[in-house]
Amino acid sequence: MTAIGRSRQAHVLANAPFRRLWAAMSVCSLGDWLNLLALTALAGNLTQGDFRTQSLAIGGVFVAKMLPAVLLGPLAGAFADRFDRRLTMVFSDVARFAVVLSIPVVNSYQWVIIATVLVECVNLFWVPAKDATVPNLVPKQQLESANQLNLLVTYGSAPVAAAVFAMLSVVADVGRSVVPLLAGLDPTALPLIVNAGAYLVSAALIFTLRDIPKRDGAISTPSVLRQIVDGWRFVGGNRLVRGLIIGMLGAFAAGGAVIGVAKLYVEDLGGGDAAYGVVFGAVFVGMALGMFFGLRLLSGLSRRRLFGLSLVVAGFVLAAIALVHNLVIVVILTVMLGACAGIAWIIGYTLIGLEVEDGLRGRTFSFLQSTARVTLLLVVSVAGPLAALFGRRGVDVGALSYEFNGTNLVLLLGGVLAVVVGVLSLRHMDDRKGVPILTDLITAVRGKSFRGEPAERMPGLFVAFEGGEGSGKTTQARMIAIWLRDQGYDVVQTREPGATKVGMRLRAILLDAAERGLSGRAEALLYAADRAEHVEKVIRPALYRGAIVVCDRYVDSSLAYQGAGRSLDPDDVSKVNAWATGGLVPHLTVLIDTPPQVGLTRLGGAADRIESEPLEFHERVRKEFRALAAAAPDRYLVVDGTLPPEQITAVVQDRVREILPDPVPREAEDVTGTMPAIRD
């Protein structure tokens, strides 16, 4: 039953005009992928014999495919705006049909290149006309679903095309051996005919789609160079985005190296066109596996770390592909390579979506797309000539001989590049500095979250100071931090709320006296949010590093203030905080126990939102602090806060000394005195 006032929205594919356009897009995408496979294979077949010529010939196809988009993209977009969109698409489809069909008929390398450029020029009209049509056919609220479906067919058709290509290649081979008339035909002729047919089907589908308005507004497409310059201005200053862009472009470059030499490499391994189709399809199968299963398998690992890590692993897998001379193993490794690429791709896109602020997001995506195109073009154009330049080389080790060709070199370089950008991304974006990545990885593989590490397993020491308003804990935390630094320890002195960037904003909200009417639960959650950020970004990394963390307030403050003060269920407060901190508990909590009547009078300046609570509230807080300490005396030190500050410091020092790794004995300290190196 649907709720009153809410009607269930039909699926976007229930919209007949969009369904027809989508069908046309699907057929075209399939045709496009088949085209890529068939043309690269044909270029290799037409120049067979000489390794160098073949490498250059295949590289030439990629250059011909990408150059029109880079040079003429914006121009074609502007032209496409002026024509009737339906007719633009229909004419483009018919033109593509004719040009692709002519390729197997002419059967020459020069024509392959000319035809490729022609088809790509026509694509420049088809794509903007299609993009501008979708919003005309679909209501605004369904646009996102429509775009998702478009993406699905754009990339989802690649493995289907690879399978179709492999199958058609086998059929063509059988046909040529059985029918003598077909013997002279290149095996790629059949896939090219199917490719041409796909464009014709699309033309027919769109021709009958009368709902497309003739013209509606303009699609403005700035030049690729403009997009890159503008984009860098916006994204270059952000460390996270910089890391993401470096990683994603590196992945594109490594991918470009693979695309540029894949056909020849498969041929080197003894595979024909069908095997090329299988390897091509393996990349996409792997990508799908990575996107769906890889992320689930490692759901406990920090996304930023997983991004860099998947690039590094992809690099090693690519290097293995470069060195192994076995087609079956190469196909398996290619699936793994695709999985790493899939993980990196989805994380990269999601992180940009989540962590880049709204005003920058569009520009970041368009910057990424423009630079990705240029990177791909550059790498693909260099890969072939580089492989050709290196040629074929053999290494003899005793009775064994190992062939290392230009294709192996390009793949190996692609692998090294992926490892380097992976490491660079990790260094730029790591959100868990100081925590060994292997520890995180093992925890994630075991199915646990990286946040669940108890303090005892970390080399550092965690001391928290608690107490009511004006009890003197900030003074004591500072004295202890100075004393510890004097003794040569790495000390991180911190506080709650407000030790992180987000925390500072939360502190402002939480303590603003003008912020009236904040509910108890919201207050508890905001303190917990501050704590989660604090633990993840400051405390845990410091403890992993082996530092001593001296923290002014921690979970007990929430139990005392929100639990007892606001009368929230202590179990709820405890659970929320256990989740927020991943169960991180201090080694020692020092409670500076000062009666509120005393503490509140010590404070100067205007009272903040919590300080201005009535005395009974602060009494409840104090009572709860004392109860918590009484329940776990081993982990607490309770000191009378009305004593003179130096006396309190001495008591705290004695207790902390007991748990210090390699402490300086009290007597030695008394004799030598201290030479404070850092006062604060």
Ligand SMILES: Nc1ncnc2c1ncn2[C@@H]1O[C@H](COP(=O)(O)OP(=O)(O)OP(=O)(O)O)[C@@H](O)[C@H]1O
């Ligand atoms: N033992 C003490 N006896 C008297 N005054 C003290 C003592 N300890 C600190 N003070 C003074 O009390 C005031 C509050 O101290 P401090 O800032 O350390 O307290 P606090 O517990 O951190 O307060 P809050 O958390 O409410 O900000 C300061 O002016 C400080 O000099």
Ligand SMILES: Cc1cn([C@H]2C[C@H](O)[C@@H](COP(=O)(O)O)O2)c(=O)[nH]c1=O
């Ligand atoms: C961590 C934490 C703090 N509070 C309250 C206690 C104080 O009134 C303020 C913090 O101010 P301070 O001068 O830095 O001590 O926030 C709380 O209610 N719950 C908490 O978890």
